[in-house]
Amino acid sequence: MNISHQKIDDINANIIVELTPEDYNPTVDKAIKDQAKKAKLPGFRPGLVPTGHIRRTFGKSILFDEVNRIINDKISEYIGEQKLEVLGQPLPKEEADVTYNWDFKDTFKFNYEIGLAPEFDVPFTAETEFIEYDIKADDATLQERIKNLRRSYGKMTNPEVSEEGDVLYAALKQDKEEGIEKTTSIRTDIIEDAKIKKSLVGLKKEDTVKIDVKKAFKVADLARILDVTEEEAENLDVTKFELTVQNINRLEESDLNQEFFDKLFPAGEVTTEEQFNAKVTEEVENLFKQNSAQKLRNDMYTFGMDKADTKFPETFLKKWLKATNPNLSEQEIEEGFADFISNLKWTIIENRVVTANNLEVKYDEVVNLAKERIYAQIKMYNMNEEPTDEQLGQFALQLLSDREQANRLFEEVKALKVFDKLKSTVKIKSKKIDYDKFEKLDK
Template sequence: MNISHQNIDDINANIQVEIAPEDYNPQVDKAIKDQAKQAKLPGFRPGMVPTGHIKRMYGKAILFDEINKIINDKIAEYISEQKLEVLGQPLPKEEDKDGQYNWDFKDTFNFDYEIGLAPQFDIPFSNETEFTEYDIKADEETLAERIKNLRRSYGKMTNPEVSEEGDVLYATLKQDKEEGIEKTTSIRTDIIEDAKVKKSLVGLKKDDTVKVDVKKAFKVADLARILGVTEDEAENLDVTKFELTVKNINRLEESDLNQEFFDKLFPAGEVTTEEQFNEKVKEEVENLFKQNSAQKLRNDMYTFGMEKVDAKFPEEFLKKWLKATNPNLEATEIEEGFEDFLNNLKWTIIENRIVTANNLEVKYDEVVDLAKERIYAQIKMYNINEEPTDEQLQQFAMQLLGDREQANRLFEEVKALKVFDQLKETVKIKSKKIDFDKFEKLDK
């Protein structure tokens, strides 16, 4: 069996395969015998169908399948041996050669395949490259907002007589026209966008009525939910003035800063004073900010790498490959998403070359640990006091990794984290303290 390749240019090549009877007949004969043992045909006992009968009936189909298997395996071996950095998979050239062959187990077959090659470029990260890693501090406003949310989460619902900003109004909205929309529902005043509308809903009592321009007050998605209509219907309302009549006022009162509240958030007795509580909240918030800082550094490295690497890709081949592997995709859909596809491909090549150059390896235990970490964070999000055991986390992780798509996603995430850690060791990192409110404005 002969395999060779010929470069058309730096990013396109052809692979030629020649396969003779002595290359394929042993495997084809075995496949015919295996099928004879399994075949159930009229006139023959199960497993006793003569191989000659199977060959006459199904021989050409078996020959075709086995040749495809052999060629696919050998091409994969050849690509690995030649260290070709192939994009996608080889595609058979469109010229139809089937008519040239008798498929009589005596032909020597010649097949041609197109391949796309990854462009060659230098990895742009070195010990001369400098990035900033931000040490994010919680400003007073951010801490106050976090404390308020915690107190409201463990607070109690009351029904005051007069509305204030942030209340939930149970009210009837009636469109200002005959036979218009009328809906009684709960309305969160904190999601109202227009300051004047929000102010008009402060100081209301039960049965008070006020006119509201709902298009000014709400985003389309919120308005559709409140009125019980589709987003298209909400977007195209012919009359946007509604009469709002208050039926009831609901207010979530903040929990008192007492021992009962502290023990709901932290292990019993760990926090006993407001000062300790504030310090714990600050520690929690700033730990979360470390994730923001790491994500910002990753984004900066990604942007730097993408801007520095100027590479051409075998675009025509890649579009054909996308169509071949996704036959339901329309050409217009491929064109619309192609730029994003190339960007993802470019960064994947950068990552893979960093992995290869530094002998990085993703181990199964690391994927399991990341799955456990994600599950733990999700559990704590819904119940801060729940402490799952390692055995429970292990069980949940195994269930998660049983889903191939989730397992692949976590594998890629571990690989990305390893590449990030490697880059942090390669480049210069400058640390800079910054308040969270200023950090949020960095990329705006």
């Protein structure tokens, strides 16, 4: 067997594989014998089908499968041995003037296109500088969080007159004959238009107002309220609706008392409003650490994309995308190609950091990340619930039994390791900032 590659340019190459009968016949003979032992054919006892019959009946298909398997295995080995940084997978080139008899005597010669990762240095050095923000909770953010917590454990009332933030149970009727009629709950806090929101304050049961629903709601919210598709909501021919109040629902905030504190935290851990405020501040600022880390990752990503200015084998990659996703149209490939190249560029940077620093993703690390994600989800719905490590472990194993979820978490662990390595490589300056100002960054 001969296998070699020829560079077309820095990012495109061909792999040529030549296979003689001596290379493939021993493997084909073994496959035919194995098939004979397993075959169940009329006129033969199970496991006693003559190999000659298998060769005559199925020989060409077995030969085809084995040749392809040998070639794929050898190409993978060759790429590893030659340390070729290949993008996608090799694609066979069509040879219009080459035909084979598939009679176990052919010498096969196959040509494959490959795309090569471009050469560039990972653009992160000890001289590269980034800012890591230490985000502080401003009063407005804290008060909003406290309000949401109090409402989460509050009680529902039915006042006579509506106020801002109430939920109206109301009948909506489109302003045309045989128009849409729907009785539904409407959260006034999601209304986009300030005038419309104000018009729903001070209403009583049976009061009626007319509103323009396209101005009042986002398309997704309007589709849910009217129980139609988003396309139907987007294309309403008449957007004026009559709204008739049938009931007013208000979620009253819970009192700041011991019963409320014990619903949120272990019993007796928080006994005063000051301690409660301190706990909420700690919780909010811990969440802000995630925002800060994400901002730093985004800044590193943007920096890497800008500095690693290089060319990719675009013609090959588009051909490979089409070959591996036959249902994609040419237009869809073109529309998503810029994002595909950006992701590919960052993946190359990540992989080079992993290789240069011998980073390794261990199974226990993936399990621990799964447990962290599950714990955060549980606490989101019940701050007072403390799952045991054994429970988290069971949930994590269930999650990782899904291959897609397992791959996603593996890639996330790898990304975190690369991020930590880059942080230790570059200069990081810490800067305190209020959350409201942090939100305005990059806008």
